[in-house]
Amino acid sequence: MESTLESVELSVVVPFHNEESNIDHLFERLFSVLNRLNLTYEIICVDDGSQDNTLQYLITHHQRNPAIKVVSLSRNFGKEVALTAGIDHSQGKAVIPIDADLQDPPELIEELINKWREGYDIVYAKRHLRLDDSWLKRLTAKAFYYTIGKLSHVDIPANVGDFRLLDRRVVQALKQMPERTRFMKGVFAWVGFKQCSILYDRQPRYQGQTKWNYWKLWNFALDGIISFSNIPLKIWTYVGFSLAVFAFLYATFLIIFTLIVGIIVPGYMSLIVVVLFLGGVQLIGLGIIGEYLGRVHEEVKQRPLYLIQDHHGFTKVLKSKSIRTSIPMR
Ligand code: UDP
Numbered sequence: 001m002e003s004t005l006e007s008v009e010l011s012v013v014v015p016f017h018n019e020e021s022n023i024d025h026l027f028e029r030l031f032s033v034l035n036r037l038n039l040t041y042e043i044i045c046v047d048d049g050s051q052d053n054t055l056q057y058l059i060t061h062h063q064r065n066p067a068i069k070v071v072s073l074s075r076n077f078g079k080e081v082a083l084t085a086g087i088d089h090s091q092g093k094a095v096i097p098i099d100a101d102l103q104d105p106p107e108l109i110e111e112l113i114n115k116w117r118e119g120y121d122i123v124y125a126k127r128h129l130r131l132d133d134s135w136l137k138r139l140t141a142k143a144f145y146y147t148i149g150k151l152s153h154v155d156i157p158a159n160v161g162d163f164r165l166l167d168r169r170v171v172q173a174l175k176q177m178p179e180r181t182r183f184m185k186g187v188f189a190w191v192g193f194k195q196c197s198i199l200y201d202r203q204p205r206y207q208g209q210t211k212w213n214y215w216k217l218w219n220f221a222l223d224g225i226i227s228f229s230n231i232p233l234k235i236w237t238y239v240g241f242s243l244a245v246f247a248f249l250y251a252t253f254l255i256i257f258t259l260i261v262g263i264i265v266p267g268y269m270s271l272i273v274v275v276l277f278l279g280g281v282q283l284i285g286l287g288i289i290g291e292y293l294g295r296v297h298e299e300v301k302q303r304p305l306y307l308i309q310d311h312h313g314f315t316k317v318l319k320s321k322s323i324r325t326s327i328p329m330r
């Protein structure tokens with residue numbers, strides 16, 4: 001069934017950044033699943049500043065099938081923001097974000113919907129096996145989930161990506177979270193509601209290259225930890241306190257030593273070690289404060305999260321009422 005405006009039951013949201021080689025195959029598989037499900041649906045495609053023909057292909061598909069709706073952003077804003085733009089434009093009672101490269105098998109949508117109909121508000125698709133990933137990526141992923149699990153109060157589920165089902169209630173809750181550092185894994189965990197997960201094997205990419213590299217992943221991990229934990233900021237009080245206690249003990253020792261043995265002039269080694277060590281510790285502390293401060297700066301600027309270049313297939317265009325909503329350019 002195609003979407004009718006009055007009531008869309010399911011919105012599938014897909015972010016696209018240079019994915020022209022995946023589009024046809026993606027729609028083919030999506031439609032074969034969606035048409036089986038016997039519900040009204042829309043597919044919201046967000047073009048995240050692609051430089052190839054992704055946008056033209058999407059518009060062609062939209063002209064053939066009005067259930068495909070296209071939002072194009074004014075430049076590349078990154079996957080998390082593209083997803084937010086798509087979710088903001090969705091109308092479905094349930095929303096499913098899915099990657100364009102077919103790493104998340106569309107066939108799972110049926111299982112996600114079944115769980116939703118049982119009454120769950122968030123249904124995670126949890127990765128069973130990471131077929132595509134190197135041992136280094138698996139190891140770093142494990143270290144990341146371990147660290148964030150220890151540092152944060154929010155229980156962030158391991159090995160889930162953005163492929164999941166969200167009930168409208170959850171989407172409504174997300175819209176009330178104005179933060180710019182959008183670590184979605186954490187945000188979804190933070191909102192709560194009734195959650196469950198299903199297991200799946202994540203597939204290798206169908207075509208094209210991943211846009212991630214280790215530097216981006218490292219920054220993504222930092223974003224995650226810093227948005228959901230203040231421990232890196234607070235730890236410096238304790239480091240400073242311990243060093244002060246140590247310095248006091250050492251000073252006591254030196255005073256007693258000087259009283260008993262007398263003044264010994266050579267002290268270059270111990271001095272330089274202490275100076276360098278303290279300098280290093282202070283710089284680390286400053287750096288961490290800087291990481292938080294940089295994010296505070298991002299937040300206080302209050303810029304819109306994304307800008308829309310064009311819409312295709314939306315009769316009702318979003319107004320720019322809150323700081324997070326889009327500003328239509330035309
Ligand atoms: N993506 C995007 N903007 C970006 C980078 C990626 O919209 O700046 C989309 C991309 O087209 C794909 C999804 O996000 O649909 C996942 O990207 P990718 O496959 O590169 O990430 P990975 O699967 O390696 O995590």
Ligand code: MG
Nearest residue numbers: 099101103210
């Ligand atoms: Mg991928």
